[in-house]
Amino acid sequence: xxxKPCLKRKPRGMWAAVLLAVLIAAPALAADVxxxxxxxxxxxxxxxxxxxxxxxxxxxxxxxxxxxxxxxxMLEAVVYDTEADPQKAVSGINKLINKDRVVAIIGPSTxxxxxxxxxxxxxxxIPLVSCAAGIAIxxxxxxxxxxxxxxxxxxxxxxxxxxxxxxxKKIALITVADAFxxxxxxxxEKQAAGYGLEIVAVESFGGKDTDMTAQLTKIRGAGPxxxxxxxxxxxxxxxAKNIRQLQIDVPLYQSHGVASPKFIELAGEAAEGIYLPTGxxxxxxxxxxxDPQKAVxxxxxxKYTTAQKMPVSGFGGYAWDAxxxxxxxxxxxxxxxxxxxxxxxxxxxxxxxxxVFRFSEKDHSGLSPEAFVMVRIEGGAWKLER
Amino acid sequence: xQEILQYLFSGITSGAIYAVIALxxxxxxxxxxLINFAHGEFVMLGGLMLxxxxxxxxxxxxxxxxxxxxxxxxxGAAFQRLAIATVKDPHPxxxxxxxxxxxxxxxxxxxxxxxxxxHSVPFFSGHAPIDFGGAKLLPQSLWIFAIAAAIIxxxxxxxxxxxxxKAMEACAVSRRAAWLTGIPTGRMxxxxxxxxxxxxxxxxxxIAPITMCSYDMGTMLGLKGxxxxxxxxxxxLWGALVGGFLLGIxxxxxxxxxxxxxxxxxxxxxxxxxxxxxxxxxxxSVKVQRF
Numbered sequence: 001x002x003x004k005p006c007l008k009r010k011p012r013g014m015w016a017a018v019l020l021a022v023l024i025a026a027p028a029l030a031a032d033v034x035x036x037x038x039x040x041x042x043x044x045x046x047x048x049x050x051x052x053x054x055x056x057x058x059x060x061x062x063x064x065x066x067x068x069x070x071x072x073x074m075l076e077a078v079v080y081d082t083e084a085d086p087q088k089a090v091s092g093i094n095k096l097i098n099k100d101r102v103v104a105i106i107g108p109s110t111x112x113x114x115x116x117x118x119x120x121x122x123x124x125x126i127p128l129v130s131c132a133a134g135i136a137i138x139x140x141x142x143x144x145x146x147x148x149x150x151x152x153x154x155x156x157x158x159x160x161x162x163x164x165x166x167x168x169k170k171i172a173l174i175t176v177a178d179a180f181x182x183x184x185x186x187x188x189e190k191q192a193a194g195y196g197l198e199i200v201a202v203e204s205f206g207g208k209d210t211d212m213t214a215q216l217t218k219i220r221g222a223g224p225x226x227x228x229x230x231x232x233x234x235x236x237x238x239x240a241k242n243i244r245q246l247q248i249d250v251p252l253y254q255s256h257g258v259a260s261p262k263f264i265e266l267a268g269e270a271a272e273g274i275y276l277p278t279g280x281x282x283x284x285x286x287x288x289x290x291d292p293q294k295a296v297x298x299x300x301x302x303k304y305t306t307a308q309k310m311p312v313s314g315f316g317g318y319a320w321d322a323x324x325x326x327x328x329x330x331x332x333x334x335x336x337x338x339x340x341x342x343x344x345x346x347x348x349x350x351x352x353x354x355x356v357f358r359f360s361e362k363d364h365s366g367l368s369p370e371a372f373v374m375v376r377i378e379g380g381a382w383k384l385e386r
Numbered sequence: 387x388q389e390i391l392q393y394l395f396s397g398i399t400s401g402a403i404y405a406v407i408a409l410x411x412x413x414x415x416x417x418x419x420l421i422n423f424a425h426g427e428f429v430m431l432g433g434l435m436l437x438x439x440x441x442x443x444x445x446x447x448x449x450x451x452x453x454x455x456x457x458x459x460x461x462g463a464a465f466q467r468l469a470i471a472t473v474k475d476p477h478p479x480x481x482x483x484x485x486x487x488x489x490x491x492x493x494x495x496x497x498x499x500x501x502x503x504x505h506s507v508p509f510f511s512g513h514a515p516i517d518f519g520g521a522k523l524l525p526q527s528l529w530i531f532a533i534a535a536a537i538i539x540x541x542x543x544x545x546x547x548x549x550x551x552k553a554m555e556a557c558a559v560s561r562r563a564a565w566l567t568g569i570p571t572g573r574m575x576x577x578x579x580x581x582x583x584x585x586x587x588x589x590x591x592x593i594a595p596i597t598m599c600s601y602d603m604g605t606m607l608g609l610k611g612x613x614x615x616x617x618x619x620x621x622x623l624w625g626a627l628v629g630g631f632l633l634g635i636x637x638x639x640x641x642x643x644x645x646x647x648x649x650x651x652x653x654x655x656x657x658x659x660x661x662x663x664x665x666x667x668x669x670x671s672v673k674v675q676r677f
Contacts (some may be wrong), residue, residue: 045602047502177647203646208606210403210597213396213522214641217389234504234598241596245515246392246522266506266598269513 034070034335036061036326037096038079039089039107039117040131040319046084048232049109052316053131054079055308056300057106060323063303070330082108086116093117097124103335106322107131109315111179118145127341129326131318134183138364146344146364148321148354150279150371155256156187158277158372160195162385163226163253172201172224174215174239176231180257184230200224205235213242220248232257237266244270251275256372259314264380275385277372279354281314286384292351300353317353324352388520393642394635395518399527399596401634406534406589407611408618408626410582413541416621417554417578420481424465424489426608427496428583431458432590433599434496437505447510455587462583466576489604496601504598530592534627537585541623544581554578558621613657619667628668 038057041050061077069075078100080092089108096102097120104127108114111134118137121128122144130137130147137147163171173188175181181204192199201222203215216239219227227250229239236258243252252274254263259278264271280287284297300320304312328350329343347366350357355371374385410425435454439445445453469484470476510529515522545551556564557574565571589607590599597603610633618629633653640652660667 043502051502203641205646206606206650208603209649210593210607211396211400211638213399214393214638215646217392217396218642218646221389234506234600237504237506237598244513245524247515262503266504268506268508 033074033076034330035076035078035100035102036323037093037100037102037105037107037126038077038319039082039092039096039105039109039113040079041084041109041113042079042081044081044083044085046110048313049131049315049318050081050084050107052304052313053107053109053319056304056316056318056320057323059303059307060320060327064323064327070327071332071334073335075327078102082110082113084110084113086112089113089117090120093120097121097126102126103330103337104129104326104340106319106326109318111137111183114147118142121145125341126337127326127329127344129322129344131315131322134179135365141362141364144341146322146325146359146366148318148325148352148357148366150256150354150367151365152183152187153191154367154369154372155277156184156191157369158374159228159253159255159275160191160197161369162275162277162374163197163228163251164195166226166251168225168251169196170198170200170223170225172203172219172222172227173199174203174205174212174219174227174229176207176235177204178207178231180232180255181230184255184257188228188230205231205239207231207235209235210238211242212239213246216242216246216248220246224250226251226253228253228255230255230257233260233262234266237263237270240267240270240274256314259375261311264377271377271380274377275374276377278375278382279314279317279371280373281312281317281353283373283375283382283384286382292356293353296351297353321352321354321357325350325357389642391519391521393638395521395523395527396641397635397638398631399524399530399634400637401631402527402530402534403589403593403596403607403630404610404614404633405627405630406530406537406592407586407607408614408630409534409538409541409623410586410589411612411615412618412621412623412626413585414578414582415558415615416545416623417558418575419558420470420478421485421612421620422579422582423482423485423608423612424492425485425582425586425611426604426606427489427492428458428462428586428604429590429607429611430496430599430601430604431461431492432587433594433597433603434500434505434590434601435587436591436594437500437507437599441505441507451588451591454591455584458587458590459580459584462579462586463576465583466579470579471572471575489608493601493604500601502601504600506598507594509595510592524596526592526595530596533588533592537588538623538627541581541585545623550574550577610653613653616657616667617660619669622667622669625667625669632668 040054042054061075065074082089106129109131111132114130114132114137128145133149135151175185201219205212229236236254254276256277280293287294301312329340333339345359347359355367357366359366375382376385414422440450509526512525553569554574557571561571614629614633615626618625641649
């Protein structure tokens with residue numbers, strides 16, 4: 001009984017004290033650190049992107065802080081989960097801009113999220129370095145938006161160059177019916193003529209479909225010399241298995257969307273002989289010693305595998321690159337977003353995980369087709385194609 | 387001709403999957419008058435349990451399969467005891483909403499336990515496709531047909547040939563009358579859930595080698611299975627079979643003869659048509675009431 005009044009009174013005084021402490025401490029804290037915003041789809045359908053990206057951003061921040069921070073000041077990452085929902089991404093960026101007052105924003109992970117938040121960053125005049133691949137993010141170029149993920153267009157170019165080199169003319173497309181597949185299909189249809197290729201069949205499949213033999217039977221009837229499948233797991237693994245089942249004996253090309261050991265695990269034996277474009281991260285050990293990215297890649301892979309105790313993902317590198325690009329741009333900027341933006345645009349020849357970045361006033365994606373290499377799956381492992 | 391045959395094979399492979407799932411819906415409706423919208427999640431659990439026990443722990447196939455089914459049926463029993471039997475006012479709408487809630491919970495738990503990635507298991511026996519006049523069929527499809535047929539024959543025998551089965555049917559006709567004649571309706575209800583979720587687990591396990599298993603596979607499979615059950619007539623076991631195969635074949639034919647973009651549209655337009663023209667379904671005999 002004696003406890004009751006005591007309990008009732010105490011919180012009021014305590015809260016006032018806490019509030020006072022926060023009010024005094026907040027400006028002091030803010031001056032000591034630079035806050036970097038992160039928007040990643042940590043959960044939800046695109047968690048395969050957002051989860052490793054969040055881990056990589058936190059690793060990069062820890063690494064930069066351990067090396068003394070930026071101009072003597074520490075970095076602090078504030079990450080919000082977008083769940084691959086553009087609405088949540090917008091509310092996230094508003095919190096980053098208005099509440100956390102970050103100097104730069106890394107992410108979002110997906111193209112729809114990035115397009116949804118882009119204008120908020122432009123209006124607030126905060127540099128945004130997206131980790132998504134859609135071309136529309138940086139084309140046309142807007143002053144405050146950059147991105148680190150390789151364009152679909154570059155992946156398509158890498159695939160088509162390889163088909164052309166093999167002397168094949170007739171191809172069939174099978175794409176997943178979502179944003180990734182649609183964007184890929186657009187590029188595949190647009191660039192085919194440039195490589196002297198004729199598209200003889202175009203089919204699609206649902207992301208959760210369990211059997212694609214009907215589509216593939218139709219494709220077989222059209223007589224292609226190669227099949228190009230554009231999608232993310234698990235659909236493309238089913239396509240690979242069904243092609244084996246129907247014994248269609250033409251080369252199968254997959255997209256960079258399945259460039260992970262998971263695909264080989266899912267497709268099993270049916271993965272053998274498949275060609276696909278990938279960022280160099282997957283084959284960092286196989287790269288020649290004079291490759292400009294080799295050192296960066298091996299450093300990232302080693303750090304990720306020891307810190308996270310899991311095999312490296314092909315996607316976390318986008319956030320790692322974005323953080324290191326921003327960190328480079330922050331040197332001497334004194335935490336001024338406008339100066340960070342200007343410095344970002346001046347970055348030239350910056351070897352990173354996803355490629356060698358060359359930003360300019362006209363190019364805010366900064367990568368060339370050399371960011372991709374073609375690999376072939378042999379004996380359950382990747383083989384570099386020349 | 388060879389193409390048509392291949393479309394037919396594609397159709398009956400996915401059709402058999404839909405049929406087994408539809409069986410679970412129909413069977414439960416038959417004995418409890420309830421539509422379990424978490425059924426797809428039990429299918430997912432069956433697949434993922436097999437992934438863990440066969441692929442992960444390394445048990446031989448048969449014990450792994452049996453253990454998966456038993457474990458999922460136990461989960462089904464727990465679901466009935468904890469979430470369904472405890473409801474004070476078991477109005478159908480309340481129960482249906484409970485099952486929807488349970489499906490979300492189960493997806494979440496599965497995401498935590500198995501992660502967000504897809505998992506794959508090898509085929510039960512060999513992966514060399516069998517050739518029928520130029521069209522190819524996977525041996526796994528034969529497994530699916532055989533097991534689906536075995537389940538339906540067993541259920542048919544259970545409902546028509548055993549006293550327990552008849553008692554279960556009586557519960558669905560009139561719970562009160564069944565109770566008055568001395569049938570333990572609560573226990574019948576529990577048994578119906580065990581059989582239904584167990585059959586869902588079998589469906590998940592036998593399709594695991596063909597599809598990929600992931601925590602979110604249940605929603606679409608459940609929806610297609612429900613669609614098939616409605617097509618054939620809820621409550622009719624043979625109707626579930628007919629509905630499943632019809633749906634699968636129409637989907638495949640739609641892809642082959644029209645365009646793959648319309649695949650799901652075909653299934654759902656068909657469902658609308660059936661509901662409009664013949665609300666009881668193709669083989670349904672139960673009276674349909676709106677609630």
